[in-house]
Amino acid sequence: MKCLQIIKDILSKGSKPLSKRSSCKGTSVALGVRSRIIILLSLCITLCALLIGASNNSPVKFADGNLPDYIEFKIPAGWPKPPTNIFAKNKLSEQGFQLGKKLFYDPRLSKDGSISCANCHQQFAAFATYEHDFSHGHNDQHTSRNAPALFNLAWMTKYHWDGGINHIEVQPLSPITSPTEMAETLENVLIKLKSDTAYPKLFKAAFGTEEINSQRMLKALAQFTGSIVSSNSKYDKVLRGEASFTYAEENGYKFFKANCAGCHIEPLFTDNSFRNNGLEINTFLKDYGRMNITGNPKDSLKFKVPSLRNVALSFPYMHDGRYYSLGAAIEHYRKGIVTTQSTLDPLLANTFNITNAQKYELIYFLNTLTDTSITRNPRFAK
C-alpha cells in the first residue's frame, strides 16, 4: 500500500524530503516535526473517511439477514489488472455464479425451448462451437459469424467480433433476441423464469428477494461467464516452473514471440484490439466488421483479435470460421494476406517467411495453450 509507504517516509528520521512521493506536484519540501504530525493526522482522517465511504458501498444485508457467499475474483499471478472491474457493481457470489450457470444451460431462454447459451458455447470447445464455422440457431438458421470462445472475459471491455457490445452484462441480450439465434423476447424469458418453481428461490439466494427482473438475470449470467478464467495451460505451467516445453514447443514459442506477439500479447494472447488481418472478403456475408458499429471507413474489415488460448479447441478460425485447422490459419499469414485492402494492419504489410519446420513447431506451441482446467472443470459444467 502506497499510503503506508508515505507514513513510513514521514516518520523516518532526519526530516527526509518527501520529494519522491510529492514529485507529482513538482515540489520538494523539507518537513519539520510539526508538519509531519499534521500530515500524519491528515492521513489518518483520510483513511477514516475512505473507510466510511467504503462501508457505504458494501452490500446491503438481505431482509432475512442472510448474505450470499461472496467470492473474490482472483487475478492470476503476473497478469495485468482487468481494464475495468466487471464485478464492481455486481458483487461476485457463489449463489450468483450458480444462478448464472443454470441460466447459461437453460434452453428456455430461447423461443422454442431448444437452444441454451451452451448450445453454441460448448465447454469442451473452450465455450466456442466445436467444428462449426457458423452455429445453428432458431429453426436451423445459421448465425453470420463464428461463435467466439468464452474465457478471460473480465479482461475485455468490448465483446463480439465487431465490439458492438460495450459491457459483459448486456451481451446476452443480443443472442437471446437475435432472430437467427435464440429468437426470444426478453419479456417472454422473464415470464418463463417467473413461472418456474426453482428460479425464484435461486434469485432470492443470489440477490435477497425472489424478484426476477432483467437486471438480475443479466448480472447472474455475467457472474458465471466472467468467472471463466483460463490460466492453467501447459504454457502457464511452464512459466510457473511446473512443467517444461519440448524442444519443438520451445522453438514454436520463440517463433511466436518474434512474429505473432504484436497482436496476440501474453498472457492473454490478445490485445483485444480490432484489426484487419487481410482476409479476402466473403462476398455472401459482406461483413465489414468494426465499421458496422462505428460507421468509420477506417474500421472497415477490422475484427477483434481473438485470444490464442485454447486455440486447438476453438477451430474453425477467423470471424467467419473459414479455416478448419491451425495449419490453414498459419498458411493465411504465410501467403494468403490480401495486401490491397487500405485498412490492412501495418504489422501484416510484409509477408511472413515461415518454413515448414517453423509452422509445425508453432502448432506444437499453440497446443500448449489448451487449458483443461476450464474445459473439463465440473464447476463450469451443466
Place this chain on the structure above:
Amino acid sequence: MNKIFLLLTLYFLALLNTQSHSQKITTSNTGTVKITFINTVKGQPLALNTGSYTNPFGEAYTVSKFKYYISHVSMAGAKGDVNEVENYYLVDESKPETLHFSLTINAGNYNRLNFLLGVDSLHNVSGAQSGALDPLNDMFWTWNNGYIMAKLEGRSPQSKLVNNKLEFHIGGFMGENNVLKNITLHFPPGKFLNIQPGKTSEIMIEADIDTWWQQPNDIKIAEHAVCSSPGQLAKKIADNYSKMFSIKDVVN
C-alpha cells in the same frame, strides 16, 4: 509550512463536501414540482394510431409509438442556483403514467428548467440497468449497444418500406455520432416558479412532433422512412427534434 497547512485544510473541506454531497435532500425546506409532458402534432394532442397528420412536405403519416428519455432534470433561478436530479424518465405516449413525474426541489424562485434529452454516455456503457433504463422498455440496441434516445414509429404512404413503415430510432452517444441534447426551457417572461416548502407546483411542457421534419434539416419520408443506427441521419433528426419542447404553462 503555512502553505501545507492551507492545502490540507482545503483538502479536508473538499473531502467533507464530497461526503455531504452524496446525502439526499432531507431538509424540510423543499417543495415538489410536477412536470407534465403533452405530446402534440402542430399543437393538437397526439392520437396514437388514429390521428392522421401531414408534415411540412405534404407527406401524410400516422404515429404508433412515441417515446423519449428525459434525464438530469434541473431547475435554475435568476441567482444561478441549480437543483439537479439525476433520475431517468422514459416518456411514452402509450403509457399515461409516464407522461408526468414529480421532483423534490429546494424552495426558491426559478425561471427555467434544464434537462438532458437522452441517456448520458456513462449509462450507455454501464451494463444491465433497471427502471426506465431496463432493456425491457425496448429502447436499447442489443447488437450495437446504446440507448435509443427518442423513438417515433408509424406509417406513411410515402414510405418505401414494407407496410409503409415509418421508423425513427434515434441514438448515438459517442464522439461525432452523439445525439444527446441539453435542453433549457425558459418560463414565459415575468413568470417564476415559486417552490414553497410542502407545496406542489406544476410545469406543463408541450412536445410537438411537427418539429421532427424541418429546421435545420429537411427530413422527407419519401427519402428517409427509417433510421435505426447512430450516424449522420440520426444527428440531423436529433437537431430537428431538439426544438420540440416548449413551456405550455407554469402553475405555482
